[in-house]
Amino acid sequence: MHTRTPGTSLFTELEPLLEQVSKPIQYVGGELNSTVKDWDCGADSEHGQTVRWALMYPDAYEVGVPNQGSMILYEVISERPDALAERTYAVWPDMEDLMRAAGVPQFTVDNHRAVGDFDLLGVSFSTELGYTNLLTALDLAGIPLHARDRVDGDTIVIAGGHAAFNPETIADFVDAAIIGDGEEAVLMVTDLVARWKSEGMPGGRRELLLRLARTGGVYVPAFYDVSYLPDGRIRRIAPTEPGVPWRVSKHTVMDLDAWPYPKQPLVPLAESVHERMSVEIFRGCTRGCRFCQAGMITRPVRERSITGIGEMVEKGLAATGFEEVGLLSLSSADHSEIADITKGLADRYEGTQTGLSLPSTRVDAFNIDLANELTRNGRRSGLTFAPEGGSERIRKVINKMVTEDDLIQTVTAAYGAGWRNVKLYFMCGLPTETDEDVLQIADLAKRVIETGRQVSGRKDIRCTVSIGGFVPKPHTPFQWVGQLSADDTDARLEKLRDAIRSDRRFGSSIGFRYHDGKPGIVEGLLSRGDRRVGAVIEEVWRDGGRFDGWSEHFSYDRWVAAADRVFAESEWPISVDWYTTRERDESEVLAWDVVDSGLDKEWLWQDWLDALDETEVDDCRWTPCFDCGVCPQMNTEIEIGPTGKTLLPLTVLGAGRKAMAEHSHA
Amino acid sequence: MARKRTPEGPPPPPPVQKLRIRYARRGRLRFSSTRDFGRALERALRRSGVPMAFSAGFHPHPKISYAGAAPTGTASEAEYFEISVTERVDPDAVRAALDAALPDDLEIIEVVEAGPGSLAERLEASVWRLELHGVTEDELSYAVERFLAVEVAEVTRTFKTGPKTFDTRSAVLAMDVVDDAPATTAAGEEGPCAILQMVVRHTTPSVRPDDILTALHAVTEFQAPVPPRVTRLAQGPLTDAAAGVADPLAADKDAVGS
Incomplete structure (x- = not known):
């Protein structure tokens, strides 16, 4: 094996492979607004060191490239003179085979550098289904799969993203996990690594990891010892080194206006899943939907101001030329100035063929006015609402406070305003759910169609019911519940399908899309797993498991067979069911208790009891604090408007148009 | 309704x-x-x-x-x-x-x-340049000579509608081994490199450079050890003189100039 100079481009070796793979464009980089920096760009900086990050989104390029979190980190690191960041994605199996045959390692797309040459590999896990792709990347990069086998000089592997709120499942494979908002945390780590390198890397990687762990905001699994009870439950997770905290705190960025990233969003040539320029209009959500991990772990609500949003849209469009702007958040219509924002943006961009979208909106008649504002140009596709639960009762259990009348009013307004297709999203397998709760979805859909036919006076209106299995997640009031088995989920969905199809008057007007229960069980195993599940991930990966988020690649049988083999050899009576369909009790030590999301475990348990009582909890933005624990624990508070400001008219596009106008023709 | x-x-x-x-x-x-x-x-x-x-x-x-x-x-x-x-x-x-x-x-x-x-x-034909790494000029000249000597050189390619067999030889109006060093020799690529330049008429289905390489292989056993680097140098109307293509925008420039 010949040695390469670290940081040199592998493109010459890659080029012949690109001729043979599907969609080679995803591997070549060169996107507008991508950054290529010198390998030793930090040589003249304060510490004289360069901190090199490879950032991975562990899915295909087309999914990873529009990811906001990755784009933000890529920019904030790249802006530092003493650091560089390059991106890497999961390669498809055709490319993986060719790379193995040709001895080409996992590479970054920006400069085609070997991932193993970088100091740090940051991996952003939006979902647990990317874990097998991490193993492929590590293996191709020549980085030992297990953190315990890595030595000085090996790349440090750091996980982040929502799935990292339970880092124990991947404890075997990652050196560290950063919990919560990444932009400040990644710079803190960069500082720490720069200092350690400038000191001559004292104590090697172990010392670096200790320094990271002692910040209190980085979880290093190697410095924690897990002991178990004979029945398989965790007895205790305890730090093994002095100065390493019992619980690791999440990071919270308080002033979004101070972090207007991404400023220069990437513009891929390849087709990607989100072809738009996105601006995060606020972070966090206190609606309190009990199934929603994102809402629980990103508290408190922090709004970007209307003027900050206007500026980001203006600069982002100028930097990218995208034809659509997405106003992102967990529930975009909840921004305190959303009406002024949408009206202001629609006015500014009138006549420029620029679309606006609010990807996550609640069922609310007010939102129809918003939607009208957004589609002034005439672009009008479907409207999606998420009642989540089929019956009034189950919606009280999950704290999704939408009545059937609310929903009917909303769809009345939608069909009345000219929409012809309304999508409704539900979940199956919610705690306490019975067949009856799910079958009410059919009645609801029929009422929606009836109403739609009345108000629109047309027969050709449609409604699509989309339904997926519920997966209980860590740091939610449902973290203790038994997940509904795949068979039970499938049986319930089948009954619902029959109920929808039974009535000929509606049959063809109601579309039905569902996902079977099997992927949800694997997601459940990985979400609420502990470090003993790592061996299952590895077994699946060795057996060829890749791209588990893609139905054409996912194999439930492979996962179950691998888990059976691994757990049969363990000293505890654990199994896939034990991790998924088993209900936990209040006293059980949970693997993710080492992560402090700010939420009091007692409050979560109380909220779970409230769920069983069908008691609803209000939103603390408009009603008094309900003591979830986040603000006092994390020393944070709600940051919301209104600011009372508005968006002034602006000459937005065609700044270069004047220079282009014809001069010579009279 | x-x-x-x-x-x-x-x-x-x-x-x-x-x-x-x-x-x-x-x-x-x-x-x-x-x-x-x-x-x-x-x-x-x-x-x-x-x-x-x-x-x-x-x-x-x-x-x-x-x-x-x-x-x-x-x-x-x-x-x-x-x-x-x-x-x-x-x-x-x-x-x-x-x-x-x-x-x-x-x-x-x-x-x-x-x-x-x-x-x-106006886009009647293209001029293609192929950099064939690991191939000597002699090898390539021999293959070109034999290819030009045949009347028909069929290849089969799979289209959305299924496999289709078509002739490549009649689309090739000129084919020469060019004697100039590659414009860019990337690091790590040592050894010989031969340059093939050809004028190919646009037909249906279109005859692509890789079809011609497939045909070269079928006729002469010639095969490049690595995929060649292919560049279209020009496309436009065929000129009457020696096989070549003209600027397809020339007519537009004339129209504006007049």
Whole structure:
């Protein structure tokens, strides 16, 4: 094996492979607004060191490239003179085979550098289904799969993203996990690594990891010892080194206006899943939907101001030329100035063929006015609402406070305003759910169609019911519940399908899309797993498991067979069911208790009891604090408007148009 | 029974000028497809403020048409497309603005106002250059000689509709081994490198450089050890004299100049 100079481009070796793979464009980089920096760009900086990050989104390029979190980190690191960041994605199996045959390692797309040459590999896990792709990347990069086998000089592997709120499942494979908002945390780590390198890397990687762990905001699994009870439950997770905290705190960025990233969003040539320029209009959500991990772990609500949003849209469009702007958040219509924002943006961009979208909106008649504002140009596709639960009762259990009348009013307004297709999203397998709760979805859909036919006076209106299995997640009031088995989920969905199809008057007007229960069980195993599940991930990966988020690649049988083999050899009576369909009790030590999301475990348990009582909890933005624990624990508070400001008219596009106008023709 | 809906508001402003544009696709962006280029172009047009004309309807699209695109994986110095604008513009200023708004490795070479006639019909043939690494000039010359000596050289390629067999020989109007060193020799590529240049008539189905390599192999057993680097140097109307192609935008330039 010949040695390469670290940081040199592998493109010459890659080029012949690109001729043979599907969609080679995803591997070549060169996107507008991508950054290529010198390998030793930090040589003249304060510490004289360069901190090199490879950032991975562990899915295909087309999914990873529009990811906001990755784009933000890529920019904030790249802006530092003493650091560089390059991106890497999961390669498809055709490319993986060719790379193995040709001895080409996992590479970054920006400069085609070997991932193993970088100091740090940051991996952003939006979902647990990317874990097998991490193993492929590590293996191709020549980085030992297990953190315990890595030595000085090996790349440090750091996980982040929502799935990292339970880092124990991947404890075997990652050196560290950063919990919560990444932009400040990644710079803190960069500082720490720069200092350690400038000191001559004292104590090697172990010392670096200790320094990271002692910040209190980085979880290093190697410095924690897990002991178990004979029945398989965790007895205790305890730090093994002095100065390493019992619980690791999440990071919270308080002033979004101070972090207007991404400023220069990437513009891929390849087709990607989100072809738009996105601006995060606020972070966090206190609606309190009990199934929603994102809402629980990103508290408190922090709004970007209307003027900050206007500026980001203006600069982002100028930097990218995208034809659509997405106003992102967990529930975009909840921004305190959303009406002024949408009206202001629609006015500014009138006549420029620029679309606006609010990807996550609640069922609310007010939102129809918003939607009208957004589609002034005439672009009008479907409207999606998420009642989540089929019956009034189950919606009280999950704290999704939408009545059937609310929903009917909303769809009345939608069909009345000219929409012809309304999508409704539900979940199956919610705690306490019975067949009856799910079958009410059919009645609801029929009422929606009836109403739609009345108000629109047309027969050709449609409604699509989309339904997926519920997966209980860590740091939610449902973290203790038994997940509904795949068979039970499938049986319930089948009954619902029959109920929808039974009535000929509606049959063809109601579309039905569902996902079977099997992927949800694997997601459940990985979400609420502990470090003993790592061996299952590895077994699946060795057996060829890749791209588990893609139905054409996912194999439930492979996962179950691998888990059976691994757990049969363990000293505890654990199994896939034990991790998924088993209900936990209040006293059980949970693997993710080492992560402090700010939420009091007692409050979560109380909220779970409230769920069983069908008691609803209000939103603390408009009603008094309900003591979830986040603000006092994390020393944070709600940051919301209104600011009372508005968006002034602006000459937005065609700044270069004047220079282009014809001069010579009279 | 479906009532036809039309968007509210006035129809889009009409096009007042049509531009014909030549661009080059180089380096790593040779792996972009025509659709990939289209995405990059639409965004570059918006960034640079070109007053694009849009189609009417609920999903307005900018008026762009592409002609004779080179296959994905090949570089090109001569790709063409046309756009329509709603205000008269200076073609040179459009060239500069659009070039600045596109990623490196995509270069806008020339913009002219369209004269009468169809651009697509003028694209009768292409000049291709193939860099064959690991191949000596002698090997290649021998293969070319034998290929040119046959009347028919059929290949089979799989299309969306299924496999199709077609002749490649009749489309090849000229084929020469060129005696010049490769423009770029990447590090790590040592050993011989032979250059094949050829003029290929545009046919249906189109005969692509890789079809010709397949045919060369079938006729002469010739095979390059690594995939060649392929560049389209030019495309345009066939000239009457020795097999060659002319500038397809010459007629437009004449029309404007007159």
